[in-house]
Amino acid sequence: MTVRFTGSDRAETERLRGExxxxxxxxxxxxxxxxxxxxxxDLVAQHSRLMSPLVWDLAHIGNQEELWLVRDVGSRQPVRGDIDHLYDAFRHPRADRPALPLLDPAEARGYVASVRDKVWDVLSDSPLQGSPLVTDGFAFGMIAQHEQQHDETMLATHQLRTGDAVLTAPPAPSAAVPISGEVVVPAGEFEMGTSTDPWALDNERPAHPVPVSAFAIDVAPVTNAQYQEFIADGGYRRRELWSERGWAHRTESGLExxxxxxxxxxxxWWRRVFGTMTPVRPNQPVVHVCWFEAEAYATWAGKRLPTEAEWEKAARFDPATGRSRxxxxxxxxxxxSRANLGQRHLEPADVGAYPAGASALGVHQLIGDVWEWTSSGFHDYPGFAAFPYREYSEVFFGGDYRILRGGSFGADPVAVRSTFRNWDHPIRRQIFAGFRLARDLRADER
Incomplete structure (x- = not known):
C-alpha cells in the first residue's frame, strides 16, 4: 500500500479487494x-512463561478476526461468542493461559476456518469506503497485521521450544557489498509519522515536524563479531559499562x-537456532539481546543508541527532496532484493546483503533482519487519537518500555514500514532484537 484510496473508482476498489x-x-x-x-x-504446552501456548495464539487470531471483521464490519452473528473471554489478551496474562479451558488444536483450527469463511463474505460485500474502520480496507489491513504480529510471536515461541527442529528455510544471504563505518545525518526538521498511510496504526499517527540535531549513525547494525569483542573485553563483568538497572538485571539473570x-x-561460540546448533556467523547482526545489553555495548564503544526520531530520520529523510519516504x-x-522479511530465512542476513534497501543517506538494513532498540520510551505523538481501540497503544504509553524499529527476519512486509513502532520491556531477549549505534557530532564535525 503506497497511496490512499477513496474507493470511488470501481477498478481500484477491486484491486484493493484483491490485495x-x-x-x-x-x-x-x-x-x-x-x-x-x-x-x-507441543501446541498445548507452554514452552516459556513469557509466551502463550501456541494453540492459544491460533484461536486468538481467529477471535480477533471474528470480533472486528465478522461482527463489527460485517454485522454478522457471532461464530463463538462464548469464548471471547478466553482469548482476551488483557484479561489473562500469558503465564496463566495454559490453565484456561482453551479450544484444543482441532477445535481451534475448525474455529479459525469458520471465521475466515465468513470474512470472505464480508470482504466480498464491503464497499471499502464509508466509516473510518472500512475506508481503504483499514480493518482488514489491521487484522492482517495482527495475525502476522502473532506469527512472529509464535516464531519466537518456536525458538524457545526444546526438541528436534521442525522449521526449515534456506540460509540468509551473505554480504553483496562491504559496508562499515557511519554516516552523518544533517541537522534540520523532518516529517515523522504519517497521516496518509492507509493501514498505519494509531501510534504512527499523525505526521508531525520534528527538529533533529546533526548526528552520526552506523551504516549497519552491530554484528556478532563486534559483539564478541565486547564479550572478550569483559563487557559482562565491567560494572562501569552498565546502568544501575542494567547491572542489577545482568547480575540477577546471570547474563554472559x-x-x-x-x-x-x-x-x-555457537548459537541455537530453532532447535539446531550452528556456529555464530560473524557478519550477521547480533540478535536476542535486551536493551540493557545494547546500552552497555554502546557505552563500551563510546557511542549511544539512537533516539526514535533519529532512527526514523536516518531511515526516511531524503536530502535531495526534503521529504520523508x-x-x-x-x-x-x-x-x-531490499530486505530480509517474511520468514524467508530463519536468521538475519549478513550486513551488506541488501544494498538496494539502503536509505537515501546511505544507511543499510534498517528494515528487516533484526528489530533495533532505540533509546526512546513509548509515548504518543502530538495530536494522537486512539483508533479503533485504546488497548492497542494508548494503555502502554509511559510504561517501562523501549521503542524498537525496523522489523526482523520474522516480520511480514504488511506489518513493517519506516513509521511502524514496536515496543517492549528493556529486559526482553526472546524477541528478534539487535541494535545499531549513533553518536553526537564533535564540534569540528558540525
Whole structure:
C-alpha cells in the first residue's frame, strides 16, 4: 500500500479487494505453517512463561478476526461468542493461559476456518469506503497485521521450544557489498509519522515536524563479531559499562552472552537456532539481546543508541527532496532484493546483503533482519487519537518500555514500514532484537 484510496473508482476498489485477500491468505498460510508442523502436545504446552501456548495464539487470531471483521464490519452473528473471554489478551496474562479451558488444536483450527469463511463474505460485500474502520480496507489491513504480529510471536515461541527442529528455510544471504563505518545525518526538521498511510496504526499517527540535531549513525547494525569483542573485553563483568538497572538485571539473570549462545571447549561460540546448533556467523547482526545489553555495548564503544526520531530520520529523510519516504529505499513495497522479511530465512542476513534497501543517506538494513532498540520510551505523538481501540497503544504509553524499529527476519512486509513502532520491556531477549549505534557530532564535525 503506497497511496490512499477513496474507493470511488470501481477498478481500484477491486484491486484493493484483491490485495486484502492476498495479505489475509499469506498470513493464514504462515499461521498454518507454524502450527501444523507440531503435534498436539507441543501446541498445548507452554514452552516459556513469557509466551502463550501456541494453540492459544491460533484461536486468538481467529477471535480477533471474528470480533472486528465478522461482527463489527460485517454485522454478522457471532461464530463463538462464548469464548471471547478466553482469548482476551488483557484479561489473562500469558503465564496463566495454559490453565484456561482453551479450544484444543482441532477445535481451534475448525474455529479459525469458520471465521475466515465468513470474512470472505464480508470482504466480498464491503464497499471499502464509508466509516473510518472500512475506508481503504483499514480493518482488514489491521487484522492482517495482527495475525502476522502473532506469527512472529509464535516464531519466537518456536525458538524457545526444546526438541528436534521442525522449521526449515534456506540460509540468509551473505554480504553483496562491504559496508562499515557511519554516516552523518544533517541537522534540520523532518516529517515523522504519517497521516496518509492507509493501514498505519494509531501510534504512527499523525505526521508531525520534528527538529533533529546533526548526528552520526552506523551504516549497519552491530554484528556478532563486534559483539564478541565486547564479550572478550569483559563487557559482562565491567560494572562501569552498565546502568544501575542494567547491572542489577545482568547480575540477577546471570547474563554472559546473547540468549541462545554457547561457548564450546575450543572457545568457539555457537548459537541455537530453532532447535539446531550452528556456529555464530560473524557478519550477521547480533540478535536476542535486551536493551540493557545494547546500552552497555554502546557505552563500551563510546557511542549511544539512537533516539526514535533519529532512527526514523536516518531511515526516511531524503536530502535531495526534503521529504520523508515510506521505506528507506523509497515508497515501493519491500521485495527480496531490499530486505530480509517474511520468514524467508530463519536468521538475519549478513550486513551488506541488501544494498538496494539502503536509505537515501546511505544507511543499510534498517528494515528487516533484526528489530533495533532505540533509546526512546513509548509515548504518543502530538495530536494522537486512539483508533479503533485504546488497548492497542494508548494503555502502554509511559510504561517501562523501549521503542524498537525496523522489523526482523520474522516480520511480514504488511506489518513493517519506516513509521511502524514496536515496543517492549528493556529486559526482553526472546524477541528478534539487535541494535545499531549513533553518536553526537564533535564540534569540528558540525
Amino acid at each position: 486484502i485477500a492476498e495479505v489475509l491468505t499469506r498470513a493464514r498460510a504462515r499461521t498454518a505453517g507454524l502450527t501444523d508442523c507440531l503435534d498436539e502436545a 552472552a546473547p540468549e541462545f549462545w554457547q561457548l564450546d571447549s575450543d572457545n568457539r 515510506r521505506y528507506p529505499w523509497g515508497d515501493e513495497a519491500p521485495d527480496e
